[in-house]
Amino acid sequence: xxxxxxxxxxxxxxxxxxxxxxxxxxxxxxxxxxxxxxxxxxxxxxxxxxxxxxxxxxxxxxxxxxxxxxxxxxxxxxxxxxxxxxxxxxxxxxxxxxxxxxxxxxxxxxxxxxxxxxxxxxxxxxxxxxxxxxxxxxxxxxxxxxxxxxxxxxxxxxxxxxxxxxxxxxxxxxxxxx
Amino acid sequence: xxxxxxxxxxxxxxxxxxxxxxxxxxxxxxxxxxxxxxxxxxxxxxxxxxxxxxxxxxxxxxxxxxxxxxxxxxxxxxxxxxxxxxxxxxxxxxxxxxxxxxxxxxxxxxxxxxxxxxxxxxxxxxxxxxxxxxxxxxxxxxxxxxxxxxxxxxxxxxxxxxxxxxxxxxxxxxxxxxxxxxxxxxxxxxxxxxxxxxxxxxxxxxxxxxxxxxxxxxxxxxxxxxxxxxxxxxxxxxxxxxxxxxxxxxxxxxxxxxxxxxxxxxxxxxxxxxxxxxxxxxxxxxxxxxxxxxxxxxxxxxxxxxxxxxxxxxxxxxxxxxxxxxxxxxxxxxxxxxxxxxxxxxxxxxxxxxxxxxxxxxxxxxxxxxxxxxxxxxxxxxxxxxxxxxxxxxxxxxxxxxxxxxxxxxxxxxxxxxxxxxxxxxxxxxxxxxxxxxxxxxxxxxxxxxxxxxxxxxxxxxxxxxxxxxxxxxxxxxxxxxxxxxxxxxxxxxxxxxxxxx
Numbered sequence: 001x002x003x004x005x006x007x008x009x010x011x012x013x014x015x016x017x018x019x020x021x022x023x024x025x026x027x028x029x030x031x032x033x034x035x036x037x038x039x040x041x042x043x044x045x046x047x048x049x050x051x052x053x054x055x056x057x058x059x060x061x062x063x064x065x066x067x068x069x070x071x072x073x074x075x076x077x078x079x080x081x082x083x084x085x086x087x088x089x090x091x092x093x094x095x096x097x098x099x100x101x102x103x104x105x106x107x108x109x110x111x112x113x114x115x116x117x118x119x120x121x122x123x124x125x126x127x128x129x130x131x132x133x134x135x136x137x138x139x140x141x142x143x144x145x146x147x148x149x150x151x152x153x154x155x156x157x158x159x160x161x162x163x164x165x166x167x168x169x170x171x172x173x174x175x176x177x178x
Numbered sequence: 179x180x181x182x183x184x185x186x187x188x189x190x191x192x193x194x195x196x197x198x199x200x201x202x203x204x205x206x207x208x209x210x211x212x213x214x215x216x217x218x219x220x221x222x223x224x225x226x227x228x229x230x231x232x233x234x235x236x237x238x239x240x241x242x243x244x245x246x247x248x249x250x251x252x253x254x255x256x257x258x259x260x261x262x263x264x265x266x267x268x269x270x271x272x273x274x275x276x277x278x279x280x281x282x283x284x285x286x287x288x289x290x291x292x293x294x295x296x297x298x299x300x301x302x303x304x305x306x307x308x309x310x311x312x313x314x315x316x317x318x319x320x321x322x323x324x325x326x327x328x329x330x331x332x333x334x335x336x337x338x339x340x341x342x343x344x345x346x347x348x349x350x351x352x353x354x355x356x357x358x359x360x361x362x363x364x365x366x367x368x369x370x371x372x373x374x375x376x377x378x379x380x381x382x383x384x385x386x387x388x389x390x391x392x393x394x395x396x397x398x399x400x401x402x403x404x405x406x407x408x409x410x411x412x413x414x415x416x417x418x419x420x421x422x423x424x425x426x427x428x429x430x431x432x433x434x435x436x437x438x439x440x441x442x443x444x445x446x447x448x449x450x451x452x453x454x455x456x457x458x459x460x461x462x463x464x465x466x467x468x469x470x471x472x473x474x475x476x477x478x479x480x481x482x483x484x485x486x487x488x489x490x491x492x493x494x495x496x497x498x499x500x501x502x503x504x505x506x507x508x509x510x511x512x513x514x515x516x517x518x519x520x521x522x523x524x525x526x527x528x529x530x531x532x533x534x535x536x537x538x539x540x541x542x543x544x545x546x547x548x549x550x551x552x553x554x555x556x557x558x559x560x561x562x563x564x565x566x567x568x569x570x571x572x573x574x575x576x577x578x579x580x581x582x583x584x585x586x587x588x589x590x591x592x593x594x595x596x597x598x599x600x601x602x603x604x605x606x607x608x609x610x611x612x613x614x615x616x617x618x619x620x621x622x623x624x625x626x627x628x629x630x631x632x633x634x635x636x637x638x639x640x641x642x643x644x645x646x647x648x649x650x651x652x653x654x655x656x657x658x659x660x661x662x663x664x665x666x667x668x669x670x671x672x673x674x675x676x677x678x679x680x
Binding site: 014015019021023027030031034037038041042044047048049050052053054055056057058062063065066069070072073095096097098100103104105107108109111112116117125128129132133136137157160165169170174176177178 | 232349350359364367371403568571574592610624625628633
């Protein structure tokens, strides 16, 4: 375990070359798009503007640097892919679930786009929190009384969250809510 | 000297009212809770509180943020010790010895060591803030656009090189952040860049919605995807620190304090690098290196002292150069700008009292952290056991409020969502987040000083390399990029090895 101190952190573990290849390609497209848009920006020469203050100069430089770095990433991933000691992707730790991720993202999206602005914020927050807890705590094998209890506590937490956020932010800290 | 002491005294006296002390207590406690809960980080806590406090007077608002920052970095050690999961990335190192100590039935002793180390670390770093900030500010007053350009670029490159992981991805993240900072009206002709006709985009990407998304929403998504956590035990021995532990490891405490503060001063590196570096240095110097990773008191002390000394260290470049030393310090700097404070070399000229107040805030927050560290053991354990299904929706609601409340634009909520997705994907692709945040924060400084420098020199880049400070900064920046190229790195190492043999 002591050796872990000198070993890599979770975000330092290298990815499979194919992943880096696609990442590099995506960044290359972004970098070239930035250069293209920056190139077409006006230079304001007719207003006696100097070329150093042209709006496209700095983003254009950033675009070029991003393109160069992404080419470097692509070339490195190709080289690593060719080597015999290619890195394979590590399995996600036990208990990791992409379904939970998708559900959380979908609920967040519905809250921001579908609920906010269509009802008072406290109500939107209450509905979101209740739905989030109810869906994530839903167990197939549970008896109905237990499910009703969970749903009840979820609704209670939702209402308390909506009321508390409105009270604390609007009444105490004078912050405007969506 | 006496004037300075009197100013420190009056700054402390200004915070000694019951109302302010109550604010200190709740803010520090909130920070500890945020830090202790896996999935919530110091950056996110400071970003959320920035929006909550922006109607407060600036002194109170910054006091709250400093307390949350100090508390959150310390709070991460609770989950590191009891759950083997770092509450914040900064506490990852504390799991190595904290968790084995807890498994040996010494969770209380481990928490006592972490509290003492963290308290002494912040105190050491605060002394450095008091001692070095005026000197560095005076030096920075002589800097012009050329130097500020290099400071901004140096920060992004150093963060990319040393933030951990792949430097190439660090640089990409940094330049991505710099590009995002160019979206909206540019400073010379008010031309709308990358707005594509959208009035919302023409207003630019708000720093806080982007930060809340990249740290808050991305962390909610990560927490919901990952496995659930379990506490190692609910029985805890005494958390009172043993004086013997402090006296026995005084060298480790001083060394880790110095390393943590120094890493804090370097732009963008932050508390996690400080903890790992302090831990590695302590292990190299230790008489018992074999105990490291198996429950070493010295190891835990070094990690905690290093990460907590980094907090004041990261504030030093904010006050002297307007360049943040860590991600939470970047948000703190953004909060100072929102409150019309002017971080950077002019701060000591325009609002010298604020410098003394910051020192007083750090000391008061540190004391408050010590108080909670020694008393609130059981309630913190209960909070740690709150299921993520019940916690994360509340965090998400707070993120939405945080993103919206500064400018009251619904567009900022969409910015938050977008950056939440980007932050999540970039983390999965092993991109460090610190360079991107630094790019976002420093983008404006870099662009303005680059163009101003070019106008002053009539388009010549020579002054960017020949002025003394520029020569040093450019050399370090270029060398650090070259160092990250494996072929150059190998060549340099071989060269030094050959010279040593000769």
